[in-house]
Amino acid sequence: MTNRNYSINTMNNFIKKLLGFSVGPVAGAFITFITIPLTTYFIDPNEYGKASMFSLFQMIFGTLFYFGLDQAYTREYHSSSKKLNLFQNALLIPLAMAFMLLIIIMIFPSMTSKVLFNSSELKITSILFGVMVVSMVIERFILISLRMEEKALEYSLVSIFTKLAILLLTLMFVIFIRRDFLAVVYSAAIGQIVADLYLVIRYRYLFSYKEFSLDKKLLKRMLWFGLPIILASSLSNLLNSLDRLSLRTWSDFYQIGIFTATLKIAASLAVVQLSFTSFWVPTAYRWYEEGKDIKYFKIVSDSILLLMSILFVIILVFKDLIVYLLSPEYADAKFLVAFLCLQPILYTVSETTCLGIVFSRKSYLGIWVGLIAIIPNIIVNIILVPKFGAVGAAIATSISYIFFFIARTYFSNKNGMRFSVTKHYIVISLLLVGAFLNLASVSWIFIANILLLILLSVFQISTLKQIWTIYKKKDLKGLRLTQNV
Template sequence: MKSMFIRRLIGFSIGPVAGAIISFITIPLTTYFIEPAEFGKASMFSVFQVLISTFLFLGLDQAYTREYFEIKDKINLLKNALLLPLISSFVILLMIVFNLNFVSKILFNTEHYKFASFLFGYTIILMVIERFILLSIRMEEKALEYSIVNIFIKISILICTLIFVLFIRTDFLAVIYSTVLGQIIGNLYLVIKYRSYINYFSFTLDKRLIKRLLIFGIPLIFSASIITLLQSLDRIFLRAWSTFEEIGIFTAALKISAVLTVIQTAFTSFWVPTAYRWYKEKKDIKHFQLVSNALLLFMSILFMILLMSKKYISMILSSDYSSAAFIIGMLCLQPIMYTISETTTLGIVFSRKSYLNIYVSVIAIIPNVAINILLVPKFGSTGAAIATGVAYIFFFLSRSILSNRYWKGMSIKLHLIVSLVMFIAALINAYNFEMIIMVNLLFLTVILLIQISTIRNLYNILFKTEVNKSWDFS
């Protein structure tokens, strides 16, 4: 049974990991040909795109996953959940078409890029469709298929990027056009293969179901919007008080820290349907606790490996982006704390008290805004990175504490201690000095010693048959 658990986890991990490798190849390619200021402009395209799409989902994407095991007709559930976001995305596209100059000014500080502004609106529709189809594949626990789709989209973007920077142009539009074209190619595959999922000719409108989805989803609009804003505030503050060059350096570091975001994507893709099923089967709380502790161990070790590799990360990027290596530690706290919180927030989703996510979002965004205001004008991308790291520690704390109020919950003392050690390590690594390698080895040793009980438990479950019999990871 534990082998089945591991196989599903590996199956969901293949796509994101392969996608990360492909993205990792794309990063030096992009930074070599494109200057930081141009890269910063391209970043604003994706920042505002994600902000708008979050509102469009209306929380119905998460409501869909919550109701998936409660509704027999899965396809009709998908179509009802997708309907409102899809209509809203078309409305947004029309609004953009009639205001291309304004959109271009907001995104790129000039009115000259009308076609790029149109693509901004067009890809929002694609993002909505892709989101719900991938959610459906994920909830069906089709691990290999989910991975294949992710790999295909990433390869499409990589090939398009190569074509643009080598043969067409080397400005920020090369990044935008190649990303959009690669996304279109990947989404065509999804739409053709899963056309039955979005075929509204065979559709039964269920107003009662939509109302039920909205009751769960609407509170998530506010929390998801604030979280998306939280993920974007760093670049927004840099846009207001710094330069496109600083945004470019910050974005390059963010791309590197996406190595851990891959684990976040792979784990949550696997964990969400598994956790819902375990809850329905009334699985013992110790299973949830062990998964959380094991994830903490894995993520904290990977975090230290990245910190110890920052010298080589600097070599991957062009010399214009070398300072990005010093803020990677802080930015890595974002995917780490988010991923770990997916195992400690279950009380919120199980109890259907989705409105609690609003409190989580507000608690996280307050220190983020305060630190950005204090540090960005003086320290630029470093200040923005510190604000992000602190905010996600608050995010984890609030998510976990509120969850434990409405579920048996689990102990997070270990998580708190390890998080504090990682934050101190990230802060020290924002500066360069001769003994940094020895310091990082010391931090790694401390992290392993703190989690020795988790290491012992995992060893016993994996290698001692008499212990393994008391666990059921099916």
């Protein structure tokens, strides 16, 4: 095979698999898009704010119990010949921790209910929380297994099934049973558990321990890689939680509800984030093992930056229509959406610029990334949330993720993944300016957003040329991948 055909096939296969992994998240996003206005129509912001705290604690406990072994599993996958035993060794500790939490909750349900909901009466809901954490851990490792095997269709179908289960249960609860925060909690929890039961049955071969052997050397290596990720993940969780925790401290459940509903709108970009990262992580590891030229990584980075920035402006142009679907009670969400959309954009793009960290196995650098991001988050939340509520929290989140991107990119560059990101910083600056402009409710904001789109296109004209060259099937060796913008 000629180098020209090899290059073309590499990028064509990349695009095909990316599209395959995107089917589920995109379809899931469509289902979620139906679920959000349905929920916000029947449930007021105060109740929605309470429900968000359940999801917040669920995320915190789930991530802690992974012990970084989920990331270690992806790192070891392509270098391991015994993949089933690798899966089972990686799952062992997180699953044991999740079951320990469930047992503690079952012994002290009232205390757990008090911590979660500020009420000691919701014992069944507390136990459901514990079951859901166990379910989440199992789901996490099964989905990683599908990702690493690059089974795009199966991965997508699972995403669709989970979202569909939650939608149907939400309909049942808000129409026939109740219209408070527990409707959101029960529908999300039961839907998730039902979907995960299907996963366990469908992939039960992963839990066949007949040939299991505890590989202490492997487990030690994975823990050595994963333990720093616990601290990094804890900082990341805190980074993603400080907005709502700050609102809970200095504001009220109404502001939390508005903020959470806006996060759901920003989830339209998180769909792209999920689709891309689900495929990109195993692909990047494989490319690294195959010794792919850095130009391939740069093409992907520039392309995802272009895509995410264009989607950002599209959301700004239609933000009034999108927010209208939530119900009039959530009208203030239109002032937050631009800032909260920066979070999935910056995280997704950073996944293409941080690879030097994981390739060098220096997972401890994630701790420094978390600290660098969380300090400005705390400072801005303290300054802005008491006065501006949800708007202040949204600004704090966006600024902290800019520091998150800078730190990830810097440490990656220092560890071998060196390509120019000048273009990235110009585009990010323009997006931040656009977010502040959209705080104003003025007649000329539509024109300003169109001008922003033009500016973004001008600064990324080289990326457009690269994509056009690939589309026309020209030799990728001829692409101009200089260190300039």
